[in-house]
Amino acid sequence: MAAIHNALNLVRAFRRSYLTLNVLYYGLIAAAMVYAAFNRPLQQELMENVLSSFSQGPLAPVWNAYSGGQLLAAIVLTFVVNLLIGSFVTITLPSLVIPFSGLLQGVVRAVLWGLLFSPPTLEVSGAELIQGLLTFILLVMEGQAYVLTMLAATIQSQAFLFPQSVGTTSRRQGYRVGIKHSLHLYLLVVLQLAVAAIYEALVAIVVIPWLD
8 A cells, every 4th residue: 555655646746747648648549539530541541450460460369368258368468468568668668768758659659549449420329339438438547557657757757867856966866766756656557557458358358249
């Protein structure tokens, strides 16, 4: 509990950055959804590319778990991929090398999500409306984990470039404090991604087939 309390205190301490990242992330999703509504061929092409990348290559096990109805495997693989690749490799790691650079991937992901998940039409059946609502909830849940990852990268980068922002006097100390803060925030990222992975697998494997 103390670790969670420390992480929440960090969010409060950097609430301006946290709120800005939320507006940026979800705002980009909404803007991309509107753009996709006027460019359906782009949405279709992106969807085909995404499905192709999941059905073959290193992400194929995730696809196989979902298509085979393997609930536990789908949860575990979704969590691992989102944590290691979606969060650490694409957002955190680049920012440890070049300050703020990982935020670009977060921006790209938000735009991609908006393009992919833009509703194809406003005239939908009851089942399609429910599926759309379930997808919206997933975007908010999983997106929050990436917002927190981006916040960790922001704090890490600020601590290195402006060590006084975390109460230190040298960039070396700031870098260390930034890593410590990132580790605290990663507890929230892990919890959020775990809940999102359970939700996503249940919706995809149990709920949506039942609706159909």
